[in-house]
Amino acid sequence: MTAYEFTLIVFLVSISAGLLGALTGLGGGIVVTPALTLLLGVDIRYAIGASLVSVIATSSGAAAAYVKDGLSNIRIGMFLEMATTAGAICGAILASRTPTNALAILFGAVLLHSAWQVIQAKKQQNRNQAADPLCETLQLNGVFHSSEGTVDYRVSRAKSGFGLMYVAGVLSGMLGIGSGALKVIAMDRIMGIPFKVSTATSSLMIGVTGVASAAIYLKRGYIHPLIALPVMLGVLGGSMLGARLLPRMPVMTLRRIFAVVVVVIAVQMITQGLRGRL
Amino acid sequence: MSAIVLTDTKLQRLIGATLRGGVLVASITGIVGGLLFLTAPDAKPVSFHLFEGTHSLYAFPGLMLRQAFELHGVTQLERGLAITQLGIIALLLTPIIRVTFSIVGFALERDRIYVAITCVVLATLMGSLLLH
Numbered sequence: 291m292t293a294y295e296f297t298l299i300v301f302l303v304s305i306s307a308g309l310l311g312a313l314t315g316l317g318g319g320i321v322v323t324p325a326l327t328l329l330l331g332v333d334i335r336y337a338i339g340a341s342l343v344s345v346i347a348t349s350s351g352a353a354a355a356y357v358k359d360g361l362s363n364i365r366i367g368m369f370l371e372m373a374t375t376a377g378a379i380c381g382a383i384l385a386s387r388t389p390t391n392a393l394a395i396l397f398g399a400v401l402l403h404s405a406w407q408v409i410q411a412k413k414q415q416n417r418n419q420a421a422d423p424l425c426e427t428l429q430l431n432g433v434f435h436s437s438e439g440t441v442d443y444r445v446s447r448a449k450s451g452f453g454l455m456y457v458a459g460v461l462s463g464m465l466g467i468g469s470g471a472l473k474v475i476a477m478d479r480i481m482g483i484p485f486k487v488s489t490a491t492s493s494l495m496i497g498v499t500g501v502a503s504a505a506i507y508l509k510r511g512y513i514h515p516l517i518a519l520p521v522m523l524g525v526l527g528g529s530m531l532g533a534r535l536l537p538r539m540p541v542m543t544l545r546r547i548f549a550v551v552v553v554v555i556a557v558q559m560i561t562q563g564l565r566g567r568l
Numbered sequence: 569m570s571a572i573v574l575t576d577t578k579l580q581r582l583i584g585a586t587l588r589g590g591v592l593v594a595s596i597t598g599i600v601g602g603l604l605f606l607t608a609p610d611a612k613p614v615s616f617h618l619f620e621g622t623h624s625l626y627a628f629p630g631l632m633l634r635q636a637f638e639l640h641g642v643t644q645l646e647r648g649l650a651i652t653q654l655g656i657i658a659l660l661l662t663p664i665i666r667v668t669f670s671i672v673g674f675a676l677e678r679d680r681i682y683v684a685i686t687c688v689v690l691a692t693l694m695g696s697l698l699l700h
Binding site for chain 1 (some may be wrong): 655670
């Protein structure tokens with residue numbers, strides 16, 4: 291394949307990945323790695339490196355809009371970033387000591403979990419929370435403005451959330467993903483932060499988490515500019531397009547269809563990993 | 569309390585602008601570099617089936633800058649690759665700049681706890697640069 295053809299194909303694949311990522315809410319990074327490895331036969335380490343770059347780009351792009359709307363809580367984000375960045379460094383170091391087929395299997399497992407996450411109907415949370423003195427000290431409680439007016443929210447169980455964020459960081463560093471799904475679980479389900487604020491804060495955090503492992507990836511040679519650049523531009527374009535289309539789409543139907551697609555990809559990753567082909 | 573809300577809003581605007589600007593600069597730089605690389609007369613066929621590790625310029629920032637900007641003695645292929653890598657570096661710097669601005673913001677609010685927390689995050693990021 292000439293460099294020109296390769297770049298074009300990677301770009302087109304990444305646009306689709308970004309679109310799929312935006313419409314499912316999974317983020318583009320998680321779909322682009324299997325696409326590169328399964329469709330184009332790219333070594334998983336290059337795919338992970340490129341995916342990480344695209345994750346940082348989309349997160350920064352999305353976060354810019356959320357931050358402007360005052361939806362992300364910069365204090366919660368910064369506090370939890372202490373955990374995610376430490377985790378991401380450990381993850382990036384672990385990644386280079388893990389055989390590539392084991393990485394593929396782990397990736398498949400994370401994809402399966404995300405697919406399950408996507409089809410889950412969002413349950414109304416019980417917001418009767420015990421006061422958490424740590425959250426008071428850290429001033430994590432906040433307000434956000436929604437269509438129904440200003441909403442005050444209280445945050446609890448900061449320590450458990452912090453612990454889960456470390457795990458999210460490790461996965462992000464090992465697999466070059468944003469692990470947004472896990473970050474949202476930590477904030478929404480455990481710390482009791484409203485879903486909208488959780489998603490917005492998560493995308494603000496993903497960029498910083500990603501950069502913590504990117505330096506190690508760079509030194510190890512995982513980030514090849516010829517793959518990383520078209521992936522970054524493609525995923526960025528695809529997710530911007532996806533965000534525009536989202537309000538006009540039958541989201542739940544789409545999510546169910548995409549969940550099936552993601553399960554198929556996950557099974558492929560796992561079987562290829564087990565056969566030692568990746 | 570209202571003073572804090574006000575500065576938080578300003579800080580949020582600054583952070584938003586930093587993030588958007590960083591992505592824009594990275595994309596434009598990357599596109600310029602990528603086009604130079606792809607239209608170079610000596611562009612070779614590529615395959616990434618085998619992992620060789622990128623023989624990258626990241627470890628040699630001086631060489632990367634020279635290849636990107638020096639007028640003579642650099643082939644179009646080298647220049648394209650160097651500029652593409654600069655684009656990627658610009659993207660990676662964006663969140664670091666965001667964290668740095670946050671330190672200033674929290675310091676202006678005299679919020680010592682958050683100045684400390686943000687410094688820990690920045691130190692972790694800087695520490696990752698030293699790891700192998």
